[in-house]
Amino acid sequence: MLLGTQRINAQGHLEVGGCDTVALARRFGTPLYVMDEALLRANCRAYRRAFAERYSDNEVLYAGKAFLCTAMCALLHQEGIGLDVASAGELRTALAAGFPPERVFVHGNFKSRPELEAALAARVRRIIVDSEYELEELAAVAREGGRVADILLRVTPGIDPHTHRLIRTGQEDTKFGIAIQCGQAARVIARALEMPSVRVRGIHFHVGSQLLDLEAHQAAIRIGVDLLARLRADLGFEASELNIGGGLGIRYLPSHEPPSISSYADRVVGTLDAALARHGLPRPRLLQEPGRSIVGEAGLTLYTVGPVKEIPGVRTHVAVDGGLSDNPRPALYEARYEVIIANKAAHPADRVVTVSGKHCETDTLFADVSVAAGIAPGDVLAVQSTGAYNYSMASNYNRFAHPAVVLVNDGQADVIVERQTVDDLVRQDVVPDRLRIQ
Numbered sequence: 001m002l003l004g005t006q007r008i009n010a011q012g013h014l015e016v017g018g019c020d021t022v023a024l025a026r027r028f029g030t031p032l033y034v035m036d037e038a039l040l041r042a043n044c045r046a047y048r049r050a051f052a053e054r055y056s057d058n059e060v061l062y063a064g065k066a067f068l069c070t071a072m073c074a075l076l077h078q079e080g081i082g083l084d085v086a087s088a089g090e091l092r093t094a095l096a097a098g099f100p101p102e103r104v105f106v107h108g109n110f111k112s113r114p115e116l117e118a119a120l121a122a123r124v125r126r127i128i129v130d131s132e133y134e135l136e137e138l139a140a141v142a143r144e145g146g147r148v149a150d151i152l153l154r155v156t157p158g159i160d161p162h163t164h165r166l167i168r169t170g171q172e173d174t175k176f177g178i179a180i181q182c183g184q185a186a187r188v189i190a191r192a193l194e195m196p197s198v199r200v201r202g203i204h205f206h207v208g209s210q211l212l213d214l215e216a217h218q219a220a221i222r223i224g225v226d227l228l229a230r231l232r233a234d235l236g237f238e239a240s241e242l243n244i245g246g247g248l249g250i251r252y253l254p255s256h257e258p259p260s261i262s263s264y265a266d267r268v269v270g271t272l273d274a275a276l277a278r279h280g281l282p283r284p285r286l287l288q289e290p291g292r293s294i295v296g297e298a299g300l301t302l303y304t305v306g307p308v309k310e311i312p313g314v315r316t317h318v319a320v321d322g323g324l325s326d327n328p329r330p331a332l333y334e335a336r337y338e339v340i341i342a343n344k345a346a347h348p349a350d351r352v353v354t355v356s357g358k359h360c361e362t363d364t365l366f367a368d369v370s371v372a373a374g375i376a377p378g379d380v381l382a383v384q385s386t387g388a389y390n391y392s393m394a395s396n397y398n399r400f401a402h403p404a405v406v407l408v409n410d411g412q413a414d415v416i417v418e419r420q421t422v423d424d425l426v427r428q429d430v431v432p433d434r435l436r437i438q
Contacts, residue, residue: 323357
């Protein structure tokens with residue numbers, strides 16, 4: 001499974017962005033996150049084109065939680081994509097990159113008062129209110145600062161999508177948003193409309209991540225439009241914006257067949273227009289927040305192979321120089337990946353092994369994967385589709401340093417996140433005088 005600009009070059013090595021991955025591993029070290037700039041840009045353009053052709057009043061926002069750094073912010077700005085942030089750190093990253101705050105939307109199920117103050121001070125475009133408590137808090141912060149906060153209310157449509165239980169977010173029993181089915185959403189929106197220091201622009205919902213079919217999206221759109229119709233009938237409020245979140249899945253394995261961005265746009269716009277027509281509602285501004293489907297397949301991770309331990313008749317264990325700290329998804333979600341021996345990419349993958357990390361855990365990364373039969377210490381293992389939720393969820397477990405991130409394009413490789421050092425890991429440690437070792 002070759003993605004984006006990947007190919008097997010004349011040396012039989014895996015290449016991406018015109019760069020030999022074996023040479024990248026030698027130059028920058030491993031573990032190493034590699035991002036395919038051409039594929040990132042192509043995905044951004046595919047989203048903009050697909051929706052512009054079908055729904056003129058729309059805006060694509062990138063979900064920063066998937067992968068964010070200042071260079072990514074700069075690339076998004078060049079491609080005309082807005083940004084959804086979900087923490088003070090993500091907002092600071094956007095502002096440090098010079099990303100226009102009027103194209104930033106702020107999320108989070110618990111935004112602290114300092115975070116709300118920072119969002120208002122930055123004059124972000126929208127704050128997506130996640131609870132009645134937060135509505136009251138934001139209204140107070142805005143009032144004290146002499147501001148009016150433009151908001152969307154995040155609602156939960158009560159949809160249970162077909163994805164891993166830990167990445168479902170649109171069902172009624174969730175920490176996110178305000179439930180529609182029990183009447184809470186309508187009540188909180190009515191309360192918000194009475195507040196002089198907030199201005200309600202519309203609603204937001206998100207049903208889950210890594211969705212490989214579109215039924216959940218369509219059902220949520222119908223429920224969301226039903227709510228908009230009730231708000232107009234009961235409160236005289238006509239929403240000007242509808243944010244449908246993100247969640248479109250990607251190919252982690254050859255068997256995965258996610259909808260194309262074009263077919264996704266067809267179904268979303270068709271469903272939305274039909275629902276609006278049924279209620280006699282005008283088209284609101286359509287917003288969405290893809291993350292994984294922009295960045296996921298554009299990333300790969302390179303490791304160096306260490307010990308290869310064969311237990312006759314049982315299993316072959318392959319250790320690599322990373323693990324749980326740079327890819328927690330297998331442990332969290334039982335996620336599966338496609339792997340390639342980068343320096344033997346032309347060889348048939350006819351040996352089944354289990355790849356584990358080097359942490360003090362049974363950190364199985366890739367169980368029962370097929371690799372080239374000659375796998376040996378020193379080989380470079382390339383893991384596909386690691387652009388989303390790998391760098392962004394990395395940890396310092398066992399005091400491992402975070403890998404570097406390299407952006408490749410047309411034969412050029414640029415570091416966009418420097419590798420942490422072991423000195424970085426102890427820089428913020430403090431030893432009280434009474435504990436100092438003499």
